[in-house]
Amino acid sequence: MRKVAILGAELFEDQRELALFGLTDIEATYYTCKDPLELVEQLSDVDGLIVNLEKVTSELIARLGNLKVIGRYGVGVDNVNLKAATERHIAVINVPDYCxxxxxxxxxxxxxxxxxxxxxxxxxxxxxxxxxxxxxxxxxxxxxxxxxxxxxxxxxxxxxxxxxxxxxxxxxxxxxxxxxxxxxxxxxxxxxxxxxxxxxxxxxxxxxxxxxxxxxxxxxxxxxxxxxxxxxxxxxxxxxxxxxxxxxxxxxxxxxxxxxxxxxxxxxxxxxxxxxxxxTNHIAWYSLQSEIKLRDLLVSRVIDYLNGEPVPSIVNKF
Missing domain, CATH: 3.40.50.720 (NAD(P)-binding Rossmann-like Domain)
Structure with missing residues (x-):
């Protein structure tokens, strides 16, 4: 059973992703934290990590030995250390085609x-x-x-x-x-x-x-x-x-x-x-429709990547 950790759990209140993960052999766990390093023990064996604005530093990446993919809940990936991810051959996926x-x-x-x-x-x-x-x-x-x-x-x-x-x-x-x-x-x-x-x-x-x-x-x-x-x-x-x-x-x-x-x-x-x-409070991206689209696209792309399927929005190349 492959594992995906979703940080920023407050953004996933309607649990649509659980339905998507339920169709696969991937187990999803939701967390709320300010610094992902606080959860490094719980995250140590995850295959995938989905983040909102949480910092994915080189230190965090180095300590997640099983990590294969990072999904960014949005367009920008400036909170993810792309260099460290690329060196580890960890794919970073975003959703540029929403909002x-x-x-x-x-x-x-x-x-x-x-x-x-x-x-x-x-x-x-x-x-x-x-x-x-x-x-x-x-x-x-x-x-x-x-x-x-x-x-x-x-x-x-x-x-x-x-x-x-x-x-x-x-x-x-x-x-x-x-x-x-x-x-x-x-x-x-x-x-x-x-x-x-x-x-x-x-x-x-x-x-x-x-x-x-x-x-x-x-x-x-x-x-x-x-x-x-x-x-x-x-x-x-x-x-x-x-x-x-x-x-x-x-x-x-x-x-x-x-x-x-x-x-x-x-x-x-x-x-x-x-x-x-x-x-305004960083809400330009939001509409009822864009929120649903963002969640569904990101989760499906993380699942596809872990299943070896092609994904259209991998940010880094290795």
Whole structure:
């Protein structure tokens, strides 16, 4: 009997996976923990490990001598030590083909709300200010703004296809893309050009060593139009200390974030109560449908891998 350990048990409350595992000769066990090393004795003989945001370190991998596959409950795998897994010939599987519409919708909601300054308007209403636009100026028509998109994977392209019919001018930065691969009306530019020319910037790139803190003080100083910044990708792409300073001095006009450097952020984090920021609790991925799809796809792919079947989303190669 092969064994799979599922961490982040709170994410699997409806136990759909138990039904899937019940059709196989694989035994599934659910755990809740902050640090998987706390469970190393219980995990010592597992063949598969499914994780959410738990850190799968080189130390943990070294101590799980029977491990063959790691399933990441989501798209990003920055919490898994890919080098250590690859050296051990342990497959790392993610689910890149879910929640595209949901995250794009969240980003577009942020973009439209930031452009109309809905969050600031709501705050003024609570202060008793009614019918006055003085403190909200300028608000532009959506077709007259320039939107900068950083990263054009599935989600970035979905945001582009949603915003294009509104007449928005769209600039794109993606070092792996060519202009001919973009829709008509979308312009590929350098990151510096995007920073200088955008009214709103929406981030859709993965977290890598190249993108970590790529939005820092130096980047914010290159902005010319006091843009709003949207991040539904990964928190550490933005250096939060630099963002707070940019908001305070007005280099950045507004920040709408679904992800943070440290999650969950401390209750006294300056961005949580900043008048020029809104933070949602890393829920851009969620809909009833996407949650079911994510669980079923990940579990079925882990089962397929352990059964020697081909799997479409192995992140590492060995």
């Amino acid at each position: 595209v519409d949901e995250v794009a919708e969240h980003a577009v909601s942020f973009i439209l709300a930031a452009n109309r300054k809905l969050f600031s308007s709501s705050a003024l209403t609570k202060q008793g200010v009614w019918g006055k636009v003085k403190d909200l100026k300028p608000i532009q028509s959506i077709k007259d703004i320039t939107l900068g998109i950083v990263g054009t994977g599935r989600i970035g392209m979905k945001v582009i296809s949603t915003m294009l019919p509104m007449g928005t001018q769209i600039l794109v930065y993606d070092p792996y893309l060519k202009q001919e691969n973009l829709p008509q009306g979308v312009t590929l530019v350098s990151l510096d050009q995007l920073l200088e020319s955008s009214d709103i910037i929406s981030i859709h790139c993965p977290l890598t060593e190249q993108t970590r803190y790529s939005f820092n003080a130096e980047a914010f100083q290159k902005t010319k139009r006091k843009p709003a910044i949207i991040n539904v990708s990964r928190g550490p792409i933005i250096q939060e200390s630099a963002l707070i300073e940019a908001l305070d001095i007005g280099t950045i006009s507004f920040a709408a974030l679904d992800v943070m450097e440290i999650e969950p952020p401390p209750a006294d984090h300056p961005l949580l109560n900043h008048p020029k920021a809104i933070v």
